[in-house]
Amino acid sequence: DQQVKQNSPSLSVQEGRISILNCDYTNSMFDYFLWYKKYPAEGPTFLISISSIKDKNEDGRFTVFLNKSAKHLSLHIVPSQPGDSAVYFCAARGRVYGGSQGNLIFGKGTKLSVKP
């Protein structure tokens, strides 16, 4: 059973517009959430994180919103640029069904395409 879900496998956005990537989770014990970006043939790179005690974290063009009651988080990219085209993974940390508190649980990813 997936505990971190990214229901949109792909998203296409025009350059300059906002990209909104969504993520849902099922385990209320998750206490930290992260977004990673992955280009082909490279490992994922850390983008931004948010603690469960916050509802928003902003870093430049990237903002992550957390809605704990809905168990939902989203990543907003404004304005979107062609170089943002990549696969974006949502990840969550927490003690999950016997797992360690150290490891992250990842979603399947959303492929973002930003068109010039």
Added chain:
Amino acid sequence: GAGVSQSPSNKVTEKGKDVELRCDPISGHTALYWYRQRLGQGLEFLIYFQGNSAPDKSGLPSDRFSAERTGESVSTLTIQRTQQEDSAVYLCASSLGGQGLNHGYTFGSGTRLTVV
């Protein structure tokens, strides 16, 4: 080193053979993680090493999988009697301590394993 280094970058092996994948974490990073990404799937946690503590092996899919880490340096992931379903990109990551939350994990570029 400057980043997480994984070798080989690509490995094609025959079904039933053993393979060994290597990861060199960032110097000083006490935590090391192995994940794998099968085609169309998210990142699947395999194993986590934190300093001298016993590793968290809760993600290893079968007893054909094992991993070792020498102190706080190199780690090897061994897959015995490989099966076609083992085909995936195997990603190694390291972080300062077992948290890596403010800056996330640093991932290597992965080893693409193909079992034929």
